[in-house]
Amino acid sequence: MAITISPKFLRSFRDGQSRKGAAAVLAGVAILAVAGIGGARLIAQIEGDRGIAPLANSSDIQVNGVDVDVTGKTGAEARLLGWKEAEKLAWKKLGGPDMPPESIDGMVSSIVIEHEQVGPRRYVARLGVIFDKTKAGQFVGASAGTGPRSAPMLVIPVLYSGGVRQVFEVRGPWQRAWAEFQAAASPVDYVRPVGAGGDSLVLTAGQPGRRSRLWWRTLLDQFDAADVVIPVARLERQWPGGPIKGTFTARYGLDNTFLGSFTMTAKSEDELPAMLDQAVLRVDGLYRDALTQGQLMPDPTLNAGRAALDRAFDQLRAALMPQGDQIDTGAAPQANPTPPPAQAPVSGPAETVSVQFATPDAAAVDAALAAVRGAPGVQGAATVSLAIGGTSVMRVTVAGGADRLAAALRAQGWKVSSGGGALKISR
DSSP: OOEEEHHHHHHHHHTTTTTTHHOOOHHHHHHHHHHHHHHHHHTTTTTTSSSOOOOOSSEEEEEEEEEEEESSSSSSHHHHHHHHHHHHHHHHHHHOOOOOOHHHHTTTTEEEEEEEEEEEEEEEEEEEEEEEEHHHHHTTTTTSOOOOOOOOEEEEOOOETTEEESSSSSOOOOHHHHHHGGGGGGSSSOOOOOOOOHHHSOOTTTGGGOOOOHHHHHHHHHOOEEEEEEEEEEEEETTTOOOOEEEEEEEEEETTTTEEEEEEESGGGGGHHHHHHHHHHHHHHHHHHHHTTTTTOOOOOHHHHHHHHHHHHHHHHHHOOGGOOOOTTTSOOSOOOOGGGGGGGGOEEEEHHHHEESSSSHHHHHHHHHHHSSTEEEEEEEEEEEOTTEEEEEEEEEEEEEHHHHHHHTTOEEEEEETTTTTEEEE
16 A cells, blocks of 8 residues: 655655644544555455355266276277276275176266377276266165265364464365365265355354354354364375375364374375365265264254253342342332343234344354343344454344343343344443
8 A cells, every 4th residue: 555745745744834734644644554454454354265166966976086097999989998987986986886887887877077088099087977866876875775864064174284274264175175075975964165255254273162052053053054064184295295194083063072083195286186085085984984873963052052041041130139038128119129021921923123232252242142032032033144343233033022122131231222123232
């Protein structure tokens, strides 16, 4: 950001002319400079070349990255043999049972050509094979056998590389491997965020370390997920251009529970994408095993947090509100304390109210949600706009309308103001 100050202005400031005006102008220039830099930094947190859209989960089962190198009497014959070989390799990659090539070919709906070279008698290509879900689903994928299907699981792929932890801050190879993973073949229902925009602010490498159930519930509701899985990849480069050692860990749940770990090695940077693709398959295998053993289940404390908070607020009200035997009998009748709002009957049709509240940190989000959900008549409250360091918005369904909700929050010690059809609360 370039700022130009004329020599005439400097001479007038040096000669003592209009010192007050010059000081004011300099202060204004400084404020504009800080505002410009600060705004650029805020925009840089969500802009940039980030975010990889995951492949759509179709009803068919697709296997990508199958390499073939075959020869034949002619180029066309070699190409046909290469496709047959790709079908067998893809079926083996899916873990399907041993079957004749004709049976496997009968379940293939199409071949995807990623890259190919056709010679007079040789065919070298990287192919993708798509199997019909109706025919192949009984042998592989989520429909094979009688295995269970998981609840929607939010995926937070954490990458350690070069001493830095990252998730969606930049386009990383670990995120790309999960985005290109064909999740339709897995019984685990993966919810894979794009990683662009605000995703990089709320889904960070520090998020798996949080323990607040209210915070997690708000985050999972934004992605329509029931729980979370955290596949972690740690890459260690032995020397520039040399082998890359990868340590991969499957973690799960709000408490970051360890499920399993393994190591793999890529000979060079060129082989890193292939190693990460294989690592995703093995991590998915760990999650499959956990699902079969009954470990990959939604955390029951995720929905129990509200009941615990309600009990805590009831105890707090009982401790702070005066009891009947503590009331001064000599006082005037109108001085008697009013019953707590929780004891008042709540009637009337349910209405939807927008509530704005300041959220300097995650604790403020928890406190505001707990206060609103603990108010009498509230049937549901969910955050629709989350802005850490700013003002967030929640949508509340309450019996009795905004006036009853405002009175209940004032009784809890909140400052409540209304305007524009919404409530604004603060401490």
